[in-house]
Amino acid sequence: MLRAFLRTEAGSTTVLLVATVLALLWANSPWGDTYEAFWHTPMGISFGDADFSLDLRHWVNDGLMTVFFFLIGLEVSYEVRLGQLRDRRLIAVPAVAAFGGMLVPAGVYLLLNFGGPGAGGWGVPIATDTAFVLGVLAIVGARCPDPLRAFLLTLAIVDDVLAIMIIAIFYTASLSIPALITAVVLLAAIVTLRWLRIWRAPAYVVLGFALWVATLESGIHPTLVGIALGLLVFVYAPTDQKLLLAGEAVQEFTSEPSARAAREATRRVQRAVSVNERLQLRLHPWSSYVIVPIFALANAGVRLDGETLRAALTSPVSIGVALGLVLGKFVGISLGTWLPLRFGWGILPGNLVWGQLLGGAAVSGIGFTVALFIVDLAFDGSPVHAQAKIGILAGSLLSALLGWVIFRLAWDRGGVCAPPEAEPPEELPDRLTVPVGPADxxxxxxxxxxxxxxxxxxxxxxxxxxxxxxxxxxxxxxxxxxxxxxxxxxxxxxxxxxxxxxxxxxxxxxxxxxxxxxxxxxxxxxxxxxxxxxxxxxxxxxxxxxxxxxxxxxxxxxxxxxxxxxxxxxxxxxxxxxxxxxxxxxxxxxxxxxxxxx
The missing domain is CATH 3.40.30.10 (Glutaredoxin)
Incomplete structure (x- = not known):
């Protein structure tokens, strides 16, 4: 599951990058005015006097991105029950690192913006973009071992959950109590269906869509619906009985191929795998190759003319976002990794050295998807909106370059694991002091x-x-x-x-x-x-x-x-x-x- 996830996310980075470049080219072309006009085109559903309408950008940000966060919920549910998050010792280090990687960037940003018009944007530099980070790690290649990818994936999961909690708590403008009560009732209905083990997809689709509408009307960001529903999807390890039945059905099809045997083998094999894993397999390509790139196309477009760039170079908002991503993430994650290791709160997921961990901390400063998400919540209609986006682009690019340099330096040390204090200044002996003997x-x-x-x-x-x-x-x-x-x-x-x-x-x-x-x-x-x-x-x-x-x-x-x-x-x-x-x-x-x- 983890390898499939990594391949999908890393492979989608090129598509995401192309969508980002297209958004920038579109916004800075002679037809740049059409960029905002297009994404503000209203689209909705009406039935008699009832009308439900959003512009295209909100359909993307509030609608399509719910699927993205639904997948995060699925991944969290899987990792907690069957994956790495089962082992508290393995959770402790990336969890504290994720917390440090949010607290320090927010602090760096507020040092420059506290009390000013951009103070509400402190949440912009807190989140790491998993797709871009894994794409950079794919470029790094052999310098980044699988345990580091697993460590950063766990960190990103915790990071995403904390970011969504921050969105819900600090970026909800107003609440509609009737809509909120309706949302709670619908969520309870879904939980009841799950408790009764009623697995009818149409029922979940209808209730899920109604829950999304109610949450949107309540004032709470509807992406929380995605996380909640993802956490509720049933996940389990295949039992010996299910594996045995699946094996027998496949063997029957192999010995006597027929349409009936093929259908039965397919059904038995699918039942052996949890709904959570099947949904991840089906939805990850759509999220990675379609939904997130469309989100980038709808949100990354910012005019980069001389006046805008001059304003960004002196703006505490853009500087705060860039420094938060580059410096804040690096210091916060590095310190958050060192502390639990120093005090024995947890262990690393594998054979990692500090050069690799520092490189991972640096590339974690690539903040894009959730960062752009929070920009729209914090600065919608504000004159500093474009400056915050420029800070995201600059900070993410610098973080990627810093990470690449650190990985390169760590690798060029010679391919030997050694603690930092291992190289003394004196000349080392080069002869084996204890000859090979019977005890060897x-x-x-x-x-x-x-x-x-x-x-x-x-x-x-x-x-x-x-x-x-x-x-x-x-x-x-x-x-x-x-x-x-x-x-x-x-x-x-x-x-x-x-x-x-x-x-x-x-x-x-x-x-x-x-x-x-x-x-x-x-x-x-x-x-x-x-x-x-x-x-x-x-x-x-x-x-x-x-x-x-x-x-x-x-x-x-x-x-x-x-x-x-x-x-x-x-x-x-x-x-x-x-x-x-x-x-x-x-x-x-x-x-x-x-x-x-x-």
Missing amino acids: HVRGPEDATITIVEYGDFECPYCGRLHPVLEEIRRKNPDVRMVFRHYPIRTLHPRAASAAIVSEAAADQGRFWEMHDILYDNQRFLTDADLEHYAAELGIDPWSDVPGHAARIALHEESGRDSGVRGTPTLFLNGVRYQGGLDKGSISRALDDLRESP
Whole structure:
């Protein structure tokens, strides 16, 4: 589900960008006056004396965007029940980071606008645009691992929920009590249908549309309806019985293909998957490729003539929005990530290093969809409306560039995981101080002419990428043997030490290398529950001798420090520290040089 979501959002970034550029070109063309005129065209429904009408922009912002927020509700519901938000330790860090990423930008904006005509726009720089952020991460490519995408997606979900709460509380001008009561009654009717397990789509569509109209008339922004309905959609993990029935139906169709068997197999397979997941699969492309780009086309158009740009350059509104997105988001998310890690409130979702986290904090300053949304609520008809939009565009562009630079610098450090304090100023030794002995984990022939000693960390992403490279080298070079020594970097990888302990428990049963391969193949899943599952597969007790195994790991770490190891992975070839590239070609050439040397 997460991978499908990421592919859809990242792929839609180009469409969203094209829509934004078209809006800007249209608004700044010789026919620029038609831009506002078109989006203010009224459109509605009338029945006798009853009339319901909105202009096109409000149909987009209040109507189509409800589907966008409905999908956010679906995603929140799924993640809370089946996804990453089930684990409170994984929620804590991105949740606090999201809170910091909203509080600090709002504070930066208010420092420049408090008491002025633009003070009401403090909500503009608080929200992150998920589609644009994931698009930038797709461009970053290998520099951004999947755990960082998962971290930022969780952060964005919390960010969106908080932003919608802010819209509901601070950007509701007036309330109509009768309409509000009607909306509450309709919502209760939908909850009752769900409680009675009545799954008739027409009933939900009719009640949902009536709820949207009632909410709109009440004065509360109707996008809240989308979130509420998304949260109410039923989500569940497929039961063994449903999977068995689906498998039998598919097998029947495979053995005796027919229209009846195909229909039954389709029905059984669909029932095995929750309505939540099916709706996400169907609606995500419409939201990502149609609804959000139309929203951008309707809202991103702002005139960029000399007078407007000069006003924006000196406007506290545009400067406040831009600084809030670039500086506020970066500082707020970075501080909000550091605090829960520092005080042990939570853990990161995977093998992340600070360079990647800082890059993610920077690109999170790309605020577009919800930012433009709040601009219309805060400055509708105000002369600073255009200035706020220019601040959004400038701040988002600068945030994307800052993130790209940080990712580039972090990657160019050399592809090694190391804590910030790991590089001392003194010259490091380059010889292996503790020779390979009987207590080491060795894979390969005893009479090998070349021995590769790796100091590794099971949660280090660079060790994970090196693992298949070393395996291929060992298979193709019968004169090479591999030795693995532990060097868990606890300040960066909270699960590395536990994984190392479990591997030592496997070593007691002569199954170290089996566990070694399992751990590297499942780097993203190294919780205690995951480790116990892997141990059960091999028939071992993972916590059989924690003090003894920890002492053995400590000896590896001590030998590594004495040998000049400061990060992972670090390799020694026949006792000499290898300082070349960690790709197959570079290591193979170093092995050839060893063979040729006297």
